[in-house]
Each structure stands twice: as structure tokens, then as C-alpha cells.
Amino acid sequence: MNKKMLSLPYLFWSIAFILIPLGMIFFYGFTDKTGAFTLENILAISQAEHMKALWLSILLSLISTIICLALAYPLGLILTSMEVNQNGFIIVLFILPMWMNFLLRTLAWQTLLEKTGVINGILSFLHLPSLNIINTPYAIVLGMVYNFLPFMVLPIYNSLAKIDRNVINAAKDLGAGNLYILKRIILPLSFPGIVSGITMVFVPALTTFVISTLLGGSKILLIGNVIEQEFTQASNWYLGSGLSIVLMVFIIINMVLSAIFDKDGEGGLL
């Protein structure tokens, strides 16, 4: 049995459905309707409305990533300290929500956040000021954090769970207190998980068009919305591809950074 022959189906598949399609984006991005080479589609990003959408996307996705990290790291520490032997159980708890449609789950936040919704009902019962964030960028951030938090928790939890208990015991044995151990041992050892989590939250948050459509009303446009509209409504694939290339620059920077900081690919999702 020649093992090399076995690689052919996948090799064929990845060329046909991964590499060539990516090539198409570059082809369309650098040509105009006549097929001539142009940089216009790329430079279109400098138009005010596109710039505004890109800037807002970067801002909101950065904020969401930071919030996810701030929520997930303590959670990871708590989950590992609980020493639940059922490693699989925790992962299931985070994957389970995915079995309910993600659009419906995100839409449910509309119901929860509405002026007369559940959350404001509870707030007014507690005599607290009401929360009116639906159709604002805040709601989009909330949607991003909600949707992508599991992708931050899982790699961080996994990298924390991988740390040998005896390494922490050794640090204690050498006289270190808890805070010192967190700073000098746990944080550096779980760094691959943090990096991986940041990548996995930042990229989908930066490029989303669904969350902004569902929670931001129709007025707030992210760069994902702009690209989506070029493809499905304006049918201007050239401009859409050009803007996608710009977006990919950010994705690639992110990927390179994560490759540098997580050399061994330790911060996996599994």
C-alpha cells in the first residue's frame, strides 16, 4: 500500500476548495470589470464610510476580545482549581449552546435587552436604572462576547489544565506565594492558551456581519456588513474582494503573531 497515493484525495480537495478559491479573491480584488489590473478595489478602503466601518470593527472586536479574556482567565483558574475530573463535562457545557442555532441565540438577546424586556424588568424591580443598549455598539459587543466567549475559555482552560500540579507545588516548595506563582509560573505557562484564545475571538469578531445586523439595528455598519452587501446586494465582487484582502491583512497579522507566541500549537481547542 503506497501511503503517498492516499494523500491525493485531500491534496486535490485542498487545492480545489481552499487554495484556488483564495486565489480567486486575489484575482477579483486586483482587477476591474474589464479584467485589467487595478489597485482601486484595495484603495477603496480609504473612503470615509469604509474607513469608519473598519475602524469600528477593530475597536469593537478589540474591546470584545479584552472582555472575553478578562472573563475567561479567572474562570479557567476556577475550573482547574475545582479539580473536576470530568474534563469532558466542562467542554460539553461550553459546546452545548452551539446546538441551539446561533442566530436564534443572538436574537434572544433582543428579547432580553428590550426596553420592556426581561433584564429591564429585573432592573426596575430592583429599582435600578434601565439599560437601553439595544441597537447600539454596546449590544454588538455583548453579542460578540456572548458568541465567542467559549472560544476563549476552552484554550485557556486546556492550557491551565495541562500544567503539572507538581510544578506549582515545586514553586510553593521554593517559598513562592499564590500571587507570585500566578505571575511567574501559571501565567507564562498558560500563555499559548491565551494567544490561541485571542486569535479565536478576535478574527470572527472583526469580520462578523451577523451580530451587527441582529443587535445593532440597520444603522451600524461593520466592515463585514460592507463586504457582505457588496457580494449579495451590489454584486460588486471586485470591490468586495478588494475589501476582503484588506481584512485578510489583519487576519494574517493576527495569525503570524499567534504563530510566534504559540510555537508548538499548544493552545488547542481540544
Add this chain to the structure above:
Amino acid sequence: MKKTVYRIYTSIIFLFLYAPIGTLMVLSFNSSKTRAKWGGFTLKWYSELFQNDAIMKALWNTLAIAFLSAVFASIIGTIACIAMTGMKKKWRSVLLGITNIPMLNADIVTGISLMLLFLTFGFKFGFLTILLSHITFNIPFVILSVMPRMQGLNPSTYEAALDLGAGPVQAFFKVVFPDILPGVLTGFLMAFTMSLDDFIITHFTKGAGVDTLSTKIYTEVKKGIKPEMYALSTLIFIAVILLLLLANSRSKIKSVKTAERGKS
């Protein structure tokens, strides 16, 4: 004291994750057609669900695509893993690098790249284009779950099987495959889940008239979601939980049994 703080924090996070799910479940019993107000308890959406051809069709498409794409991805991905173990390190990392592209790339970019491919080569947008796209983004999940198992294999077991007279194919299915099977199953389940939950890539590669549940919901967003949808997703969610509980209790019975056997 510390424990209580931990518990409260964990509970808040899980409340945050599960609150929308609870909301949807409640809405599925709401007799008022709008989300905004509670009109009393009803089961009518559950009964009307099965009469709604459009939803049933979308459900069928979703399940068929999830199942077929997971099957194809499992086959192609597992074969690729076998092939990669026999490869030089350089080529293996090139192939794994390509595998990582759909994982790390944004769904919107993967979606439009496939859309452009299908456009350029004159594919008819519909069930087939969605299926091809789903296989493409599912293969990496299979490879990533099978590969660690493959590398953890003791190569001697395969050689031992050959030594004992098995042919290469027989040796593979008798000795290697049972060892990587858990990885293949994990990969299959992940692929199935990812396919089921996908909206973005389907959105760009579907044709008019063919809908999955996700794209159907998206088109309904502006008009207002039909409450039957809430009923359907509640049913799916509960079915999954029941399946998980069943699997869990079976594995528990198993472990109790083995423990008892160990004692005697």
C-alpha cells in the same frame, strides 16, 4: 468563602451563556406571535411546526448536509491523516498548514472565496455547493482530532500485526483503525456540530430556493421569526441533551461494571 465566590462567578458566566437558550424555550410556549410580550402558555407552535413545509424542508436540508458533510469529511480527513504519517516532515507541515487555513481564516472570507469559485466555474448554486463548502470547512476538524491519535499510536502494533501474518489492509482495520476510532468519532461529531451551526458560509454558497435552518431564520429576521422556529430549536436542543445524558449514563454503567469486575 473563596469557594462561594468561585461558585457565584462560575454561575454568572453559565447564566450568561444559557440565558438566551432559556429565553428561546420560553418563547416557544408563548401564544402571542411577537417576541415582545407574553400572551399565555400554548403548545400550538409545536403542532403547527410539523405542518410547516418550509421549515421541515429546511430542517431536512440542514440535517442531510450536516450528516453527509461530516461523513465525507471523516473519510477524507482520516485518509489524509494516514497519508501524512508516511510523509516527510516538510510536506506534512505544508499540508497541515493548508489544513489550518479554513480554521484560522474568517468565515466570511472562506464563504466568499467559495462563492467566487462556484461562480467562476459555473456551478449551479444549491444543495451541492453548500455540501461541498461544508465538507471543506469540516475536514480540518476531523484531521485535528485524528492526527493526535495517529501520532500517539505505537507503530510496533501495526508491524506486529504484519508479523503475525495480516495483510496491510487487514492490519490497518484490525489494529490501527480501532485505536484511532475515538478520534474519528470526535472529529465526526465536531464536524456535524459545526455544519449544523454554520450560517455565514452557507449564506454565501446557497442558491435561491434552497435553505438551511440558519439561512431561513436570517431571511425571517426582518419579517419576524415564526414561533415554530423556537419550538423546533427547543426540540433539537432537548434531544441533544437527552442523547448526551444517555451516552453519559451508559458510560457510567460501564465504568461501574468494570470497577465491580476489578474488585471480584
Add this chain to the structure above:
Amino acid sequence: MNKELINLNHISKSFDGQMVLDALCLSIHENEFLTLLGPSGCGKTTTLRIIGGFETPDKGQVIFDNQDITTLPPNKRQLNTVFQKYALFTHMSIAENIAFGLRVKNKSNAYIQDKIKYALKLVNLDGYENRKPDSLSGGQQQRIAIARAIVNEPKVLLLDEPLGALDLKLRQDMQYELIRLKNELGITFIYVTHDQEEALTMSDTIVVMNQGYIQQIGTPETIYNEPENAFVADFIGDSNIISSIMVRDKLVEILGVKFDCVDTGFGEGRPVDVVIRPEDVELVKPEESGLNGIVTDIIFKGVHYEMCVMANGFEWIVHSTKMSPVNSTVGIKVDPFNIQIMNKPESEDEEAVKTDE
């Protein structure tokens, strides 16, 4: 004997309702090389972890230098541990690993540099300061783990099966290295192992444990030559353990044949266990001995032959430099000094001495 340093006072510990240690008492002295020896699950590692502060006993006290440290956390104890599988900090260089404990204590940089140099020299790894742990071999990592512990000048060094992951040759080298280190440092070593040879080679004192109870405490010579019960005899080296009857003082009936021995005080006509080491069995011409047997098996072991001799229903293991061919009839002779008499287990506590084999 030196001053008493650590005193374990009726320590009990159970995990999930499973008793691991039961009212264990043990004193450890200054400058002693003490080994906790026993099969896995005998409680030796738990004992070490209680001394190190990683477990708190359910009952009993740990006294260190006349102070009760039972509930003191590990980072406040004046002792350091060398962990199983080293537990080095993989994200730090060798120098940073060694400096860890000193930095925690805010020592000056110059002092730390001196100490790193000194420690690396002590473990024969000068010049490895800037390497990462992953780039070292198992033996080298082990030395770094020791260096990292001893720069803190602990009064006691705890070692949890430190050589378990090394191969045989390296393990033997490290045994000598550890003895040298202990002599140079002049501190107490508490060493955990399941390897009886390791224990015999290095220790001043061996504590043999099984199922949470101490079976015997003594020097390597005592433990080997005068095991107190069948478990110790069986665990330390090969031995012939034979159920016998003590006829009277200095006379024991083994397999129906009377042998002279040197033990007294076991009463008359009492059932006892007799231990005879394989190398203490002398094979003679059949007419020179009252106990004859047939050689059933023979293996050449390099230094000696290992033979099995079936005599009166018991299979004797015999080590001898002289070979007797299979199926030949031989006589069995034992010098009275080499017959070790032991009491049979009586109480429930002593049930633990029963071997599993």
C-alpha cells in the same frame, strides 16, 4: 545518633474513605539519609507530601525542630522537595530555575549569581546557565531539580522517587552522586523509593512500609539480614520464607528436619516463619545433610548460578558459584547464623505483612 529533627506523631490520612496512613510514628534525625521504602500504595509518598506540606494529615502532628508545623503551608517550611519527574519550570532558563527560590526571598543579585554557580558546580553541570530544561537529558534535569532545591539551604531535602525515570546505568551513577551530595551538604535527606537496591545502597536508615503501616525501621544491614517479618524479607531481595516450628531455643524444625539456629525466646513448639537468603543455602552431598532435594532448574546469572531445588515440598531458591546439574540430588545445609526466625502475623495490624504474591 544526631539530634532529632522531625517527628511524625500518630499521623493518619485517608483519601475518599480509603485509609492510606494509620497512626504512623517516625522520628528523623539531623544529617540522616532516611529512605521510605515500599510497594506502590504503601503510603510512602503520602508521608513525604505530609512532611513537605502538600497534604494535611487527618490526625496527628508533624513536629519540625520542636515546632508544630502540621498546618504550615509549603512555602513557609524550611525544607525543599525534589519532585518525581523533576517538575522544572519549562519556560525559564536553568539559571532562572535555580534562582527561583532565592528571588522569592529577595536575595541580592550578586548572591544569587554566586549560588547558581555553586549549585551547578555541585551537580557537575557548570556552564548550563542559559539552557532550557527541555534541552537537557533526564539525568541532567534531575540534577537541576536538586540544584534548584539545595540553593535554598534547606535543613531537609525531600526526594520523591527522583531516579524513577532514569535508566539503570544512570540510576546507579546518580545513587553515588546523591550520597556524595548529602555528605558535602551535611543535611538530612528523606528519600522515597520502591527500589530496594537503591534503598540498601544509599540509606543510613530504611523505613519499610506496607499498606500504611511501618513494617520495620533499621540500617540496611539489619533490614537485609534480620527482617522482622515475611513482608520485609520478601520485599528486600530474594528469600526462602518457610513456615516452620520452633522446637525450643536454638532449634527449629524446617520441613520436618531439625536445624540449629541462634534465636531464642520464641517459646517451645510455636509456629514461626523462617527466612533463609538464597546465597546462604549451601548445597552439599546428599549424605552430609538431613534435608535432600532435587535440582529442578538452573540459570546462569553471571556472578552466580540461580538454582531451584525441590525439597520436602518446598521450592528453594539457591545462589551458588558452584553448579549442580538439573535432576541431581543434593543436600541442603544452612549455617545457624543464617537462619532468621520471625513471628507469624497475629493481630489485624500485622495482616498487612502478608504478601500479595
